[in-house]
Amino acid sequence: MASQEYECPACGGVMEFDAPSQKLKCLYCDTTISIEEYKKMVSKGKAEKANEGDAETQSDKLSDEEAENYGFGKDKNVYICKSCGGEIIADKTQGATQCPFCGNNVTFKEVFTNGRRPDYVIPFQLTKEQAKQKYKEYIKGKRLLPKTFSAENHIDEIKGVYIPYWLFDSKMHVALNCEGTKVRTWRDRDYSYTETSFYDVYREGDVPFDKVPVDGSSKMPDDLTESIEPYDARGLKVYDDAYFAGYIANQYDVDEEKSRPRARQRMTNSAVNEIRNSAQGYSTINIRNQNVQVTSEKIKYALYPVWLLSTTWNGQNFLFAMNGQTGKFVGDLPVDKGAAAKYFALSSVLFAALFAILEIIFRI
Structure with a gap:
């Protein structure tokens, strides 16, 4: 079977993964059921159908040839909704969505079996309503934001998306040759003195990394x-596509080999800073040369929750993102150029006044 739909066992309505309860919940009768219980129920139903000779044998996904005959490109998959018979069109990397006709939540199992299967998933902990509230808090009190933005902008779309991440477990061995300085200052009745001493500094050590994420x-x-990192890795669950009910989930299109350079860059920067900071007691530490080697590496594949908000104002689109586990919120906002100019002018005046006062004090 190419897809999995989540129907309420009580009323047949649409079920979705509910962040507050961490269970599947019916949108109509509020029935809740754990993912484990739902899987057992579905497996039992399939077994009963097989025993009755009514097992499903045909896929609900159109072949590439059939999809092309309907006028869809090769970068799309086309599925037939089992609830209403409507056509669901999705990108090749999209593994979960909703039927645009009946709203039924559907996961496309084959998307996550073509290529590497995810090892983990962090379920959504925060709801769409909480994402809206975070957005309101985010734009509130911004001094350089145009006054009309808060009143006139409108949210075009809010969607919960599971983003594919590669998680790197590594150990790096770092060796640094540095120049350290120690600065001593003193003064007598007539003069101020500064003495700078230079030292050769060598530092070496191992730095471990656990689950460094790369999109x-x-x-x-x-x-x-x-920008919306970090995620709490303690929230990782063993992969199950039932967590995707009610959300969009995407398979990776950048594999682990292409993601490795970014992971190495992030880990190298952190490892070098960690070893560099172990040189204590110096006024400055400048790295002359460094040698960084990866001594071990493991890579896992996970899907992390993100709320994406799209807003429109004054003919422009603005994208915001919220970590679906922690609530960390980021996004670009428009700037009122007039307010920015006034703020800059006021800051310049205040700094000029401050420097004038300091100059008078030092002359005295």
Whole structure:
């Protein structure tokens, strides 16, 4: 079977993963059921159908040839909704969505079996309503924000998306040759003195890393995904596509080999800073040369929750993202150029006044 739909066992309505209860919840009768219980129930139903000779044998996914005959490109998958018979069109990397006709939540199992299967998932902990509230808090009190933005902008879309991440466990061995300085100052009745001493400093050590994330989707800007970090790895669950009910989930389109340079860069910067900071007691430490080697590495594949908000104001689109586990919120906002000019002018006046006062004090 190419897809999995989540129907309420009580009323047949649409079920989705509910962040507050961490269970599947019916949108109509409020029935809740754990993912484990739901899987057992579905497995039992399939077994009963098989015993009755009514097992499903045909896939609900159109073949590439059939999809092309309907006028869809090769970068799309086309599925038939089992609830209403409507056509669901999704990108090749999209593994979960909703039927645009009946709203049924659907996961496309084959997307996550083509290529590497995810090892983990962090379920959504925060709701769409909480994402809206975070957005309101985010734009509140911004001094350089145009006054009309808060009143006139409108949210075009809020969607919960599981973003693919590669998680790197590594150990790095770092050796640094540095120049250290110690500065001593003193003064007598007539003069001030400064003495700078120079030292050769050598530091070496191992730095371990655990689950360093790198975004595996080319559709998501790295600066945006890295800005909403960190995620709490203690929230990782063994992968199960039932967590995707009610959300969008994407398979990676940037593999672990292409993601490795970014992971190495992030870990190298942190490892070098860690070893450099172990040199205590110096006024300055400048690195002359460094040698960084990866002594071990393991890579896992996980899906992390993100709320994406799209807003429109004054003919412009603005994208915001919220960590679906921790609530960390980021995004770009428009700047009122007039307010910015006034703020800059006021700051310049205040700094000029401060320097004038300091100059008078030192002359005295």
